[in-house]
Amino acid sequence: xxxxxxxxxxxxxxxxxxxxxxxxxxxxxxxxxxxxxxxxxxxxxxxxxxxxxxxxxxxxxxxxxxxxxxxxxxxxxxxxxxxxxxxxxxxxxxxxxxxxxxxxxxxxxxxxxxxxxxxxxxxxxxxxxxxxxxxxxxxxxxxxxxxxxxxxxxxxxxxxxxxxxxxxxxxxxxxxxxxxxxxxxxxxxxxxxxxxxxxxxxxxxxxxxxxxxxxxxxxxxxxxxxxxxxxxxxxxxxxxxxxxxxxxx
Amino acid sequence: xxxxxxxxxxxxxxxxxxxxxxxxxxxxxxxxxxxxxxxxxxxxxxxxxxxxxxxxxxxxxxxxxxxxxxxxxxxxxxxxxxxxxxxxxxxxxxxxxxxxxxxxxxxxxxxxxxxxxxxxxxxxxxxxxxxxxxxxxxxxxxxxxxxxxxxxxxxxxxxxxxxxxxxxxxxxxxxxxxxxxxxxxxxxxxxxxxxxxxxxxxxxxxxxxxxxxxxxxxxxxxxxxxxxxxxxxxxxxxxxxxxxxxxxxxxxxxx
Numbered sequence: 032x033x034x035x036x037x038x039x040x041x042x043x044x045x046x047x048x049x050x051x052x053x054x055x056x057x058x059x060x061x062x063x064x065x066x067x068x069x070x071x072x073x074x075x076x077x078x079x080x081x082x083x084x085x086x087x088x089x090x091x092x093x094x095x096x097x098x099x100x101x102x103x104x105x106x107x108x109x110x111x112x113x114x115x116x117x118x119x120x121x122x123x124x125x126x127x128x129x130x131x132x133x134x135x136x137x138x139x140x141x142x143x144x145x146x147x148x149x150x151x152x153x154x155x156x157x158x159x160x161x162x163x164x165x166x167x168x169x170x171x172x173x174x175x176x177x178x179x180x181x182x183x184x185x186x187x188x189x190x191x192x193x194x195x196x197x198x199x200x201x202x203x204x205x206x207x208x209x210x211x212x213x214x215x216x217x218x219x220x221x222x223x224x225x226x227x228x229x230x231x232x233x234x235x236x237x238x239x240x241x242x243x244x245x246x247x248x249x250x251x252x253x254x255x256x257x258x259x260x261x262x263x264x265x266x267x268x269x270x271x272x273x274x275x276x277x278x279x280x
Numbered sequence: 281x282x283x284x285x286x287x288x289x290x291x292x293x294x295x296x297x298x299x300x301x302x303x304x305x306x307x308x309x310x311x312x313x314x315x316x317x318x319x320x321x322x323x324x325x326x327x328x329x330x331x332x333x334x335x336x337x338x339x340x341x342x343x344x345x346x347x348x349x350x351x352x353x354x355x356x357x358x359x360x361x362x363x364x365x366x367x368x369x370x371x372x373x374x375x376x377x378x379x380x381x382x383x384x385x386x387x388x389x390x391x392x393x394x395x396x397x398x399x400x401x402x403x404x405x406x407x408x409x410x411x412x413x414x415x416x417x418x419x420x421x422x423x424x425x426x427x428x429x430x431x432x433x434x435x436x437x438x439x440x441x442x443x444x445x446x447x448x449x450x451x452x453x454x455x456x457x458x459x460x461x462x463x464x465x466x467x468x469x470x471x472x473x474x475x476x477x478x479x480x481x482x483x484x485x486x487x488x489x490x491x492x493x494x495x496x497x498x499x500x501x502x503x504x505x506x507x508x509x510x511x512x513x514x515x516x517x518x519x520x521x522x523x524x525x526x527x528x529x530x531x532x533x534x535x
Contacts, residue, residue: 057477060512164416165423198417200295220414220473221505223297223498245477250508258502260298 032271034101034278035249036191037158037217037241038066040092041085050092054245055099061249064271067241067278068092069103069131069158075169076135079113082106086121093126101278103131103158108142118149128278130157134172139180147185156277158191158215163198175205182209189277191239194218199225207232213273217241221251226259226269235265239274283316283529284309284503285407286447286470286495289340289347290322290333294419299499302344309496312503316346317496318407318529320377324352325412330383331363338371350375350407354383355395364395368402374533375405377447380427382412387431396439405443405532407470408432410453413500429453433460436467443532447495448473451483458486468532470495471524472506481514484524489516493532494525 035058040051051068058066070088073081082105089102104121106114121127130150136142138159150157161175162168175196182190191213196202199219206212214229214237229238242252256269287309289302299308300322309317319341324333330352341347351367353360353376367373376399378392385392399406411426418424429446436444446454447470454469461467469487472495474480484492494510496503510516510524 054477057513060515061508162416165418165420166416197414219417221502222295222500223299223502224295246475248475248477248479248505248509248513250513251475251505254502254504254508257508258504 032065032275033063034065034067034240034271034274035063035242035244036067036239036274037193037215038068038244039071039246040068041070041072041088047088050088050095051100052096055096057249058099061253063249063253065099065101067101067103067129067274069105071105071131071133075171076109077107079107079110082110082117086117086125086127089127090121090125101129102127103129105131105133106146107135108132108140108146109135111142111145114146115149118146118153122153122155129155132157132159132173134160134169136171136173137177138173139177143181144184147181147188151185151187156189156191156213158193160193161196161202162194163196163201175202178212179205179209182206182212186211189213191215191277194243195225195229199228203229203232210237212237213277214238215241216255216269217252218243218247221254221258223258226255227261230259230261230265235261235268236273238269239277240270281316281526282312282314282494282507283318283526284314284496284498284506285318285445285493285529286472287317287319287498288322288500289319289337292322292500293326294413297499302341302347305499306344306346309498309503312507314496314503314507316348317498318348318350318375320350320352320407324377325379325382329357330354331357331360334363334367334373335371338373348375349373350377352377352379353395354378355389355391356383356385360395361398364398364402368404373404375407377407377409379409379412381424386428387435393435393438396435396442400439400442405445407445407447409447410449412448426453429457432467433457433464436461436464440466442466444468445470445493445532448497451475451479454483454487461487465490467491468493468528471509472497472501474509478514480509481516484516484520489520489523490528492524493529
């Protein structure tokens with residue numbers, strides 16, 4: 032079972048009605064069984080109407096491809112009360128099985144605590160985009176250190192450290208000692224050694240594979256696991272076993 | 281035969297890499313059934329006098345017929361003309377690598393065109409590196425922007441017998457000049473950084489499959505990345521695959 036934990040089904044397709052269907056043949060060719068998807072309309076600071084429209088698209092995608100798509104509920108934590116309502120709408124009453132946070136707020140901020148509390152109650156993971164850019168992060172773009180602070184306050188919640196911070200040497204070391212943080216391989220260049228380092232620092236049981244498609248190539252991203260000098264058992268855990276466990280409800 | 285037109289050996293200063301010696305690289309590429317690679321020397325990228333790395337590169341790959349070494353030439357550095365002649369006549373290099381932004385010149389610099397003129401006369405191809413690694417993760421005291429390829433089509437047009445290969449360019453880099461390369465069959469593009477789902481196919485349909493060369497950027501990248509893009513993710517025909525994986529490289533070499 033191969034599960035891609037980080038897919039966007041809208042970014043390069045203007046027609047949201049496609050619901051990511053045009054991605055699936057390529058996923059099929061790569062042997063990817065399930066894709067955990069989000070839609071991120073509205074830019075860096077999405078309004079609630081953008082959030083709702085994003086999550087509606089995800090719900091439609093799951094309805095159309097129920098065996099292929101697993102949904103994230105996208106949130107802008109700046110709208111805290113509405114975010115909690117959106118969790119109820121999309122996870123309690125809807126098909127989503129995780130929470131997706133992008134660049135609207137540093138994840139160490141207090142607004143994230145009620146969201147993490149709710150994730151704990153519902154036993155769903157939180158996928159948080161993180162990046163450390165020499166060229167400069169976006170205004171509120173989280174780094175792994177922000178996520179680490181939140182994860183330390185909520186040991187009962189499983190967090191996925193999106194992209195392992197991009198600068199994975201630093202990102203992996205930042206989250207390595209937090210047993211509730213999973214290191215995610217998605218989105219960066221297919222740099223040899225990343226997966227081996229992740230396994231060495233956090234353990235194969237806490238590494239998850241994702242692509243960040245469709246901005247990224249499924250092929251370039253899955254090469255990080257298929258080409259890594261790790262055992263077949265470790266590859267199976269990273270490619271799907273760990274994520275399957277995380278999104279079970 | 282699959283030919284990797286964009287590989288390296290040696291020590292990359294910002295990360296210790298596995299498989300960076302000639303035998304190790306060949307063993308690693310061999311796992312992907314890649315039987316020939318064109319290699320530059322990592323050390324030449326940041327060496328003050330990059331020519332000092334050319335003879336060691338030639339020595340390092342001697343005895344490894346599957347490795348075709350590419351000399352590094354910097355036209356901003358004194359006596360580059362003599363260095364180039366030595367590389368061709370004394371060491372037998374058949375191609376050169378240039379790193380304009382690491383070596384502090386732009387493509388509209390007259391010294392760059394002088395290098396292209398010399399390469400054309402000596403019948404060696406030129407591989408131009410747009411970048412080496414993701415700019416977002418550069419060492420803070422060593423931030424190197426990517427090369428602006430804007431002047432390249434005009435240069436290729438003025439040197440029709442020169443074979444020019446762009447390596448480590450991404451979809452955007454290529455897209456910005458794609459409208460200006462028609463009628464320039466001497467301009468080729470290596471695909472290791474072509475991203476997005478089926479991104480290699482998208483770019484190849486725009487610029488022509490015959491211009492796209494297979495490259496891994498190993499050992500910095502996992503070589504499986506490039507291979508899986510061509511053989512599994514994209515929907516190339518068998519003949520298109522053959523061209524990208526090796527045929528186009530053979531044609532560039534003049535075989």
